[in-house]
Amino acid sequence: MPYAEALTLQRSLVEERRAGTIGDTLLLLEHPHVVTLGVRGDGGRSHLLASPETLAARGVELHETGRGGDITYHGPGQLVGYPIFDLKPDRCDVHRYVRDLEEVLIRTASDYGIEATRVEGLTGVWVGDEKLAAIGVRIARWITSHGFALNVSTDLDYFKLIVPCGIADRGVTSLSRLLGRRIDMAEAASRVTTHFANVFQLNDLSR
8 A cells, every 4th residue: 555545544544533433443554665754853864865866766755654753664575554543541651552562563573483572772673683673653642543564575675775763773674584484464464463452452353
């Protein structure tokens, strides 16, 4: 799904969730090549290493987002998750919410025999010094949007266009790179859905 289209869909679903016309919803999708900017400082523009001409030549769009976090890349082979959740009344804790997202992804990696961890002071999920999954969320009146990006079989070469999340001394990795084989996206999505339902104690998260 093109990034702009997903952004419009999220905004619509946020309003529906706020009005109570839908329940908690998890969008799982892939984007065409896109570099996205956060809202902190310059949004990560200073961490963009490629010229507009280079981005265009490689078919990469550039978008501002409205989420937290710095610059990041999305593209084919990356599972992007956008939870549209109402954290009221008993989950109104931003740090807990982010830690719960990390826990979903840590458990998913564990399913593949990969020991992923948190790194103190940094957001996301890591394997050694390499980021396996990025997190950037927006919470407005306790309704969530944006979310996480798990590198399943992502072409990691595209991360060379940026300083991922503004962190220059660490790298990025993917499930496929770590395991030395291509991971099926539908399988990864199914595992994420299962762990999401368990971590967030959702019994009726439909496919």
